[in-house]
Amino acid sequence: MTHCEPDALIQFEAHLREALHGRQAWSRAQMTAPGGGDGADLQRVLLRPVILKGQPRVQCVWRHATRDLTQNLGADEACEMVRSHLGSAFRAAALWTDTVHWQLDIRKKGARLTRHDVTPGGAQAPAADPGAHNRDKVRWLDAEDPVWRALGLMHDGPQGRAVPVPAMARKWRQINHFVEIFDAALRQANVPLDHPVRVADFGCGKGYLTFAVHAHLRALGREPQVLGVELRQPLVAECQALARRLGLVGLDFAQGDVGHQTVQPLDVMIALHACDTATDHALHHGLRAGASIVLTAPCCHKQLRGQMQPPGVLQPLFKHGVHLGQEAEMLTDGLRALLMEAQGFETQVFEFVSLEHTQKNKMILATRRRQPQPARQQLALTQAQALKSFWGIREQALEQLLLS
Numbered sequence: 446m447t448h449c450e451p452d453a454l455i456q457f458e459a460h461l462r463e464a465l466h467g468r469q470a471w472s473r474a475q476m477t478a479p480g481g482g483d484g485a486d487l488q489r490v491l492l493r494p495v496i497l498k499g500q501p502r503v504q505c506v507w508r509h510a511t512r513d514l515t516q517n518l519g520a521d522e523a524c525e526m527v528r529s530h531l532g533s534a535f536r537a538a539a540l541w542t543d544t545v546h547w548q549l550d551i552r553k554k555g556a557r558l559t560r561h562d563v564t565p566g567g568a569q570a571p572a573a574d575p576g577a578h579n580r581d582k583v584r585w586l587d588a589e590d591p592v593w594r595a596l597g598l599m600h601d602g603p604q605g606r607a608v609p610v611p612a613m614a615r616k617w618r619q620i621n622h623f624v625e626i627f628d629a630a631l632r633q634a635n636v637p638l639d640h641p642v643r644v645a646d647f648g649c650g651k652g653y654l655t656f657a658v659h660a661h662l663r664a665l666g667r668e669p670q671v672l673g674v675e676l677r678q679p680l681v682a683e684c685q686a687l688a689r690r691l692g693l694v695g696l697d698f699a700q701g702d703v704g705h706q707t708v709q710p711l712d713v714m715i716a717l718h719a720c721d722t723a724t725d726h727a728l729h730h731g732l733r734a735g736a737s738i739v740l741t742a743p744c745c746h747k748q749l750r751g752q753m754q755p756p757g758v759l760q761p762l763f764k765h766g767v768h769l770g771q772e773a774e775m776l777t778d779g780l781r782a783l784l785m786e787a788q789g790f791e792t793q794v795f796e797f798v799s800l801e802h803t804q805k806n807k808m809i810l811a812t813r814r815r816q817p818q819p820a821r822q823q824l825a826l827t828q829a830q831a832l833k834s835f836w837g838i839r840e841q842a843l844e845q846l847l848l849s
């Protein structure tokens with residue numbers, strides 16, 4: 446990550462000029478974070494290169510709350526338009542070239558320019574701390590974002606730079622790793638670039654991951670529409686108050702039970718550490734909401750344990766409760782993954798934080814296939830049935846929800 450204060454604004458405009466004049470390949474740019482004023486319903490301006498009557502032009506879409514206005518400008522006019530609006534009508538901007546994603550943020554203390562290198566395959570390299578010597582120091586989130594101090598994850602270090610509060614350093618690493626997984630899933634999934642990314646985080650607790658997803662979407666130049674849902678009202682009130690105090694647009698928290706949520710269209714459904722069958726309710730909700738990405742980290746696998754009947758030769762292994770518990774976990778999550786595959790998703794089950802951080806270290810990531818594959822879906826269903834009968838399972842919550 447490169448911080449270029451105090452001339453960040455000038456540098457950003459220089460990169461933009463190079464791109465818009467065709468001296469650097471670029472795919473899009475935008476101005477976001479409206480500063481209010483006359484055009485209070487103006488949300489963002491999206492720029493992209495177009496060819497009109499054989500001539501290169503810059504298409505500018507002025508996105509208002511209820512309408513879009515499009516104009517096609519020459520490179521000089523477009524540069525001038527951006528220059529005159531940055532810092533007044535808008536407080537953030539981004540530019541995607543074929544090698545770099547530039548992100549400009551204008552704050553009271555000054556402007557900051559952040560550089561993310563883009564790999565040849567299109568994936569964005571994570572931002573590395575200046576002076577980082579090992580992979581462990583790679584960070585996906587901007588530590589200087591005020592939200593982390595407000596959440597008690599960061600505090601002032603040398604020269605006032607943000608450093609993790611020692612007791613929260615593991616949490617910070619875990620959150621960054623989660624964002625890395627989320628980022629890869631978002632790139633793989635079919636979530637349109639010019640639409641808001643609609644995310645629900647069920648059982649969001651103190652909201653660390655909810656704020657992180659929102660921050661990362663902003664850093665990517667995507668429009669976030671993120672909702673954290675949590676049973677405990679005091680946590681909801683704290684998170685909602687913080688989001689409003691920091692002026693975070695497109696981030697809300699609501700009190701609710703994951704099992705009783707009205708289904709609204711979603712792109713991403715997250716449910717980390719939702720207990721026992723709450724994970725099944727969350728998966729089912731994600732399916733009904735049409736989510737392209739479903740991220741769960743299940744815990745407390747109770748439902749199947751009491752139903753499992755180990756076949757003869759395995760009985761000596763599973764007379765030990767610890768083994769039965771481990772098998773119940775594997776079976777529950779294996780069945781969930783197969784049932785998601787049967788619904789047209791690719792699934793991966795993997796560890797997402799090392800055991801030294803937490804015992805809750807398994808993640809099921811499901812991304813909706815772009816094309817249905819009926820044969821694979823049928824095979825997954827058959828395999829799930831075979832596993833259930835092998836273990837004598839009568840009921841599994843996700844399956845029941847799908848049949849209901």
Ligand SMILES: C[S@@+](CC[C@H](N)C(=O)[O-])C[C@H]1O[C@@H](n2cnc3c(N)ncnc32)[C@H](O)[C@@H]1O
Nearest residue numbers: 648649650675676677701702703704717718723
């Ligand atoms: C272990 S915390 C995880 C918080 C956060 N997702 C994370 O991974 O850091 C689980 C949270 O889920 C909430 N929760 C449990 N059951 C729930 C349900 N049925 N609906 C909504 N929230 C629930 C709990 O109150 C708790 O805050």
